[in-house]
Amino acid sequence: MNKTLHTLNTSPSDSTTLAHCLAALASDDVLLLIEDGVYLTLPAHRHRLPDSVKLHVLAVDLEARGIQETGKVIAITDPEFVNLTLGCKRVVSWF
Template sequence: MSTLHTVNKSPFTNRSLESCLNHCKDGDAVLMIEDGVYGGLAGTALAEMVAARAGAVKLYVLAPDAHARGLGEDRLLDGVSPVGYDGFVDLVTTHDRTQAWL
């Protein structure tokens, strides 16, 4: 059974993303939404930790939320994929359950 984890808080204001990545199982997916999209950026203090989970865990950012914050896809870590709202729906339907990290 795979889980889609959603993280909506900035990793620079709380530890939701870090906790999420520590609890994810291989085959799970993490979708960073709202201010959570900052967790998918290259060159941050958390980039190494996030990149270390890429591959075993699929990592995504909601592209409209990144764009709303002035973040281009060129700033994303390798292994982090942008998805639109239709991709969000696909992720929900292809995983057995969804876990929101608040």
């Protein structure tokens, strides 16, 4: 259990926070997009996320913004979010 869970809630227009988050990601880390961060799953922005990252999104935030789950994105529920945090050694929140 050495991996880190990174949660990112900023919209694609905040490129600085995204850049810092991506720079901190290790190969076995997990990225969870929450709130406005789910906009990064849209085709216009998805290229900004490396294919190698294990990408999760909070399903309720996708639904609230009318976004469909696509590609390598794994939509999770709130209870699955809790389990994901328990499966990681640490959680880093990017705001």
